[in-house]
Amino acid sequence: MDYSSLRETLRTPQWSEAQDRILLEPYTYISANPGKEVRTKLIDAFNAWLDVPDADLEVIRRIVRMLHNASLLMDDVEDSSELRRGIPVAHQIYGVPQTINTANYVYFLAVEELLALRRPSRAGSPAGEVGVAPGRASGASEMGGMGGTGGTGGIGESGRTGGMGGSGGPSGAGGIPGSVAGAGAIGTASIDMAGTAASSSSSPDSGPSPKSRDTDHPSIHASTSADAKGKQKQVDLVGTVTDELLCLHRGQGLDLFWRDSLTCPTEEEYVHMVLGKTGGLFRIAVKLMMAKSASEVDYVPLVNLISVFFQIRDDYMNLHSNEYEDNKGFAEDLTEGKFSFPIVHGVRADPSNRQILNVLQKRTTSRSLKLHTVNYLRTHTRSFEYTRGVLETLRKQIEEEIRSLGGNKMLEKIMEALGVPGEK
Template identity: 45%
Template sequence: MHANIEKYDNFLSSLCGPSSSTWTKAQESVLLEPYTYITANPGKKVTEKLVEGFNLWLNVPKDKLAVVKRAAGLFHNASLLVDDIEDDSQLRRGIPVAHKIFGVPQTINTANYVYFLAYQELSALRPKVQRHTCDSSVGPDSRLTNDSPAAEKPYFSKRLISSHDLDFIVIDELMSLHHGQGLDILWRDTLHCPTEDEYVQMVKDKTGGVLRTIMKIMMACATTNTNVDYIPLSNLIGIYYQIRDDYMNLQSDQYTDNKGFAEDLSEGKFSFPIVHGILEQPENQLIMNVLQKRPKTPTLKHHAIEYLRNTTKSFDYTLAVLKKLEQQAREELERLGGNPILTALLDKLHVDA
């Protein structure tokens, strides 16, 4: 008989009573290593700029805005960890992707864990309903929360999004994100080219998912302009950003340094210029054949890019679309009263022909 076997004699009784976690900081640090790795090399901080910009209108209290920013970072970087695995990417922000260092299983687990950390972070924003004595003059719509002054009660002011809806917001938008990502993967793996409208809708779900989550949470916590709908502008910026990213992936030397040369072709991805090129001359199978090969060397990539540039004029078309979307975004900024931070962001993202 082993000496330690007696410790299991009354094991059930040790499981009773209040649970106490044995989880340590060292274990937490190891679990988060892929996340710590990707965040140690920050990107363009576009999401952070969007939060700051929209807050010029919404004036979210500082403590709540800090929560929103932390949650935004958690959601965004967790989604990148998963995205890099699903795309079999090699580089992110100029360095090897996390799963090539820490392995796919650990990186998936970390990304999922970080999603829940973000959700836990947002719990600080959920209203706590105060209990009241029975009073026939007080209706159910006039209950106060301990984090809102009387002037912000839903009964007295029009608020498009209530802080009571935070759980539904997060769940709905994370579902949208996964809907979009699922279609993107399905098209790639079945070599099915979507229509341009289908692609734009996918981008609205996928790229817009995290941004809309943060946008709606900010609107729920806003102290000004609580009845203004900023979601259409948020969607427009998200779609503009993704189409721009698609263009730059095939055209920009900076993107080559950060993600590799024309990585979308290596991933077999149906990006915006690629979709246009295929649909512009559907009888020509050149691009479909290149995508099927998932080329890693430059030769086929250069050939496909020249075809998109000179034969189907897909880069010219993409630039024309970007110009239209950017113009509409700037007009909407002006209609909403102007916003120097978001205007500066559009200036930075502007792509010259």
């Protein structure tokens, strides 16, 4: 190498497709073995209502898939999992450091994909600058209540409308610190549908690939589309996704804290944690679709219900399903020491009995000990029966919400497929 002109040589950093493939190997590995693609199916179902342009919808699918698989890489490391979708987890093959780096890399590649959504969705809609309004959005008000401005509050808590995560706190009425009113800065948003500013929504077919960054446009973080009346709708897409990724990591962080400190949450705390951890990716998909749709309907409350149902059902199936045993191992949540929904109920149903807590603390791999704990949850605390009752209540609420929004056959079929088996 000639160092005599190094200054000029370094003006063009070298990065090849071959190097990119190496970096992405853990991601490629997990993506090559897809799961049931529930998130993709939900996107298609909600699109029956939202009718997002095909090109935008494909970008949204890709973003959600990238973020989902990257989060699974991190989850498996954090949970010390051995199986994912029936095969060894990525970090057992590629190591923990490379897997973490790859997951973080894919998060940023997803942000680059997000910038593709800044163009107008409808012909004749100019990509103007984003107007600024304090706070966030229609959709965000149902996000959930842990963090933000008010600590551990409930859904629809004051401050930032959606309490769990995002940008409340010292910056004022839900604005992201550093945003400048009137400047179209990152973290600001506007929907102009009636001539006045309003809070905006804060609310692997093809894998990730590096793209050149376009920074010349003043509203690179904004999406511009037209609503049903042809009026301009502008949404800060980067702010929306950032808020939800904050929610996701806050929820995940609490889940890990409870596990590692052997602290059993209340059911309410658990539900709000799930609203962030599981709901974040669901809301990213639907909020991006809402931003690129002519529809003015807010589908986030329905998404939140589905998110909580989905996670509680997943917790139930982890301890109850032969299929889950094949994919992840028998009662893997007990080995991870996780306070899943049936376990939270079991611990709190009989506080005088510490059997469940002692098993969680041991992180046992003993099948006989885990089977004993599952039977204890089934017969002594009746936690499976209780969980099925909660899931049935949530299912009825979801079905009613779907009906109130005009019905959706695809979504109804997805809910039918997410059945809850009874006792074996």
